[in-house]
Amino acid sequence: MKMIDGRAVAEELKNVLKQQVQEYEKNSGRVPHLAAILVGNHPASQAYVGNKVRACEQVGFRSTLIRLPETVSEEELLLEIEKLNADPEVDGFIVQLPLPAHISEVNVTLQIDYRKDVDGFHPVNFGRMAQGLPCFLPATPYGITMLLDRYHISTGGKHVVVLGRSNIVGTPISLLLSRKGMDATVTLTHSRTKNLDEYLSKADILIVAIGIPNFVNERMVKEGAVVIDVGINRVPDPKDDQKSILVGDVDYHEVKDKCSYITPVPGGVGPMTVMGLLMNTFKAATRQIYP
Ligand code: GUN
Numbered sequence: 001m002k003m004i005d006g007r008a009v010a011e012e013l014k015n016v017l018k019q020q021v022q023e024y025e026k027n028s029g030r031v032p033h034l035a036a037i038l039v040g041n042h043p044a045s046q047a048y049v050g051n052k053v054r055a056c057e058q059v060g061f062r063s064t065l066i067r068l069p070e071t072v073s074e075e076e077l078l079l080e081i082e083k084l085n086a087d088p089e090v091d092g093f094i095v096q097l098p099l100p101a102h103i104s105e106v107n108v109t110l111q112i113d114y115r116k117d118v119d120g121f122h123p124v125n126f127g128r129m130a131q132g133l134p135c136f137l138p139a140t141p142y143g144i145t146m147l148l149d150r151y152h153i154s155t156g157g158k159h160v161v162v163l164g165r166s167n168i169v170g171t172p173i174s175l176l177l178s179r180k181g182m183d184a185t186v187t188l189t190h191s192r193t194k195n196l197d198e199y200l201s202k203a204d205i206l207i208v209a210i211g212i213p214n215f216v217n218e219r220m221v222k223e224g225a226v227v228i229d230v231g232i233n234r235v236p237d238p239k240d241d242q243k244s245i246l247v248g249d250v251d252y253h254e255v256k257d258k259c260s261y262i263t264p265v266p267g268g269v270g271p272m273t274v275m276g277l278l279m280n281t282f283k284a285a286t287r288q289i290y291p
Contacts (some may be wrong), residue, residue, distance in 0.1 A: 001256045002151075004228075004263045006143075009150045010271035014059050017278060021060040024286060032285035033062040034118065034277070035084050035093035039077065039103070040070035044234070045096045052094075055274045061281060064090070074103045078111050085113040092118030092136075092284040094277070097168070115290040118280035121168065130175050134289045136280045141173040143272030144207065144228055145182070146279075151261060153205070153226055156183040161203035163216070163249075165190040169209040169230050196220075214251040221255050227262040230269050 025031050034056055038049045049065065056063035066080060077095075084093045093116055095108050114124035120138035128135035137145075148155060160177050164170035165188055177184040189199050191210065200206060200220040208216050209230035221227060231249030248265030256262050263269055283289050 001259055002261050003256075004147055004151055004261050004268060006147060006263060006268040006271045009147060010275045012150075013146065013275050014055070014278070017282060018059045020282065024282075025060070031060055031062050032281050033064070033089055033091050034281045035064040035066060035087075035090045037066045037068065037077070037080060037084075037093065037095045039068045039072055039096070039099055042096075042098065044232070045098070049096050051270075051274055052277060055278055056281075059278055061278070070100055072103075074107060077103060077108060081108065081111045085111075085116060090116065092116045092281045094119045116284060118277055118284055119168075120172070120280065126167075126172065129172060132179050132181075136283070136289060137176065137276065138168055138172045139276035139280065140169045140209075140230060140269065140273045141176050142276035142279065143269060143274075144173060144230075145176065146275065147228070147263070147269070147272050148205075148226075153261065155205065158184050158204040159187070159202060160184040160205045160207065161187045161189060161199055162207045162209070163189050163196075163200065164209035164211065164230070166209060170207075173207055173209075208249040210249050212249055213247050214249070216250040216255060218251070218254040218258055221258050223258055224260045225258070227255060227259045228269065229263050229265055232265060232270060 021031060036049050036052055038045060053063045053065055084090050097105060099105055109121045112122055114122040117125055118136055120136040125135040129137060155177050162170050162174045174186045174188040176182060178186040187199055189196055197220050201222050203222060203225055205226040207228045211231060213233035213235050227250055229248035229250040233247050234244050235247055237243040237245045246266050252264060
């Protein structure tokens with residue numbers, strides 16, 4: 001088994017991006033600018049947004065964090081989005097999900113100008129991705145493709161099985177990998193799939209984004225498979241019940257000796273999601289997708 005070190009790959013890519021930012025600053029007199037809206041005090045979301053802001057600092061981007069209270073109305077949030085849409089100083093922005101139950105994620109996503117949608121969640125970007133047109137790719141699927149590329153893991157003709165059909169991971173990665181150029185044969189499975197184990201155990205490349213701690217065990221994985229674990233779950237530490245630890249959707253210790261490659265949690269896909277966001281923001285600033 002070879003561990004896929006997402007943290008190390010993200011560091012390498014950040015160093016390359018940092019050089020590109022310096023070049024861009026020399027030519028334009030400004031640096032790329034990412035804004036993030038964080039609603040409420042969701043602990044995981046605060047940590048994720050903190051990572052994104054820190055990553056901006058590392059590569060020389062400007063960043064703006066807009067914090068709104070849990071009680072903010074949908075209307076007020078939509079107005080904040082309008083301000084960012086209209087602000088020529090902001091190249092791209094994200095609204096961290098999940099949102100409180102009284103706010104519609106669909107309405108929020110639709111309000112974002114697709115030319116600044118560096119999360120790639122707007123239906124214009126999603127549709128363009130599905131048709132193989134230039135677009136902002138969703139950050140996690142984008143990060144996964146960069147990881148596979150860095151480890152020379154080809155997808156052409158491979159059987160990729162995706163577990164989980166969310167709008168931000170499972171559905172887009174299944175479309176992306178079946179596109180021309182990636183050329184995988186993709187099976188998209190989910191919580192209602194019958195005989196799930198049979199599908200999972202046929203995967204050459206297994207991508208798991210189901211949100212259930214340690215769900216995938218050794219019996220579900222084919223000998224020599226590549227396992228990409230997107231899950232980030234906080235669970236009680238079995239060694240100390242006062243503490244908690246992060247685990248993936250894959251039981252790493254059970255599966256690691258059966259597969260050829262595996263991503264750890266933390267330090268696998270997570271840092272690459274942040275990298276995907278940085279790459280999209282650079283593309284927004286340099287008008288690479290929408291001139
Ligand atoms: N919540 C979990 N993942 C993401 C992400 O990639 N972007 C945003 N905006 N929210 C998330």
